[in-house]
Amino acid sequence: MSDPTASAPQSTIGRARFGGGxxxxxxxxxxxxxxxxxxxxxxxxxxxxxxxxxxxxxxxxxxxxxxxxxxxxxxxxxxxxLKGSIERPEDSIESRWYAKAAEGTMHDVLITVGIGAALFSFTQLQVNTGILLIVLGTMVMADFGVRYQLAKRADA
Known part of the structure; x- marks a missing residue:
């Protein structure tokens, strides 16, 4: 059986999933x-x-x-x-780098939140919640970026 979308023309805008052009x-x-x-x-x-x-x-x-x-x-x-789209993007090398980085980052977040919760509970330290979340979010993004680059470098 042939795939009807395989022979269809491709464009930079694409066509609708719901059957329209x-x-x-x-x-x-x-x-x-x-x-x-x-x-x-x-x-x-x-x-x-x-x-x-x-x-x-x-x-x-x-x-x-x-x-x-x-x-x-x-x-x-x-x-x-779409022109230039890959058939299965989830099987790309970048997808594997992303998965590796996300997995490692999740472990780091669990450890950081656990240690932070223990420290804040025992020391009774009061901090601004907004600032704490901004710092935590920035650390998570930086951690993910570093892990992604390390995964990319390891496969190069």
Missing amino acids: TAALVLVSLLIGLAISSGLGGLYAWIGETGEAWMRFAIVAVVTLPVSVMLPWALLVDRSS
Whole structure:
């Protein structure tokens, strides 16, 4: 049996998963993106305090529109219809590096949170929760980046 998507033409925009072509994908992505951006703009116009409401709406709607359009596109595009897409991205070497780094980082997070919880409990130290989470998040991202580079270097 042949795969119907294997012989289909590929483009930089792709085609919709739900059976439509490129035009359907673009139209649906734009409509959903406009709805998301308008909702965010309306929410900010309603809760914002500075300036006029229509200006707040317009600024937020315009600024969030590109991301609001790309999100539904990413969810609705048929990957096999994109030029240069690989067939099974989960089998790539980068995916293995990512998995190795994520596994090691998870172990580090468990150890760090456990030791931190014990230290804060025993010493009765009080810290700003927001600052603590920012520091912890930054440490996790740095740990993941270092582990990813080490996995990449080990396979090179």
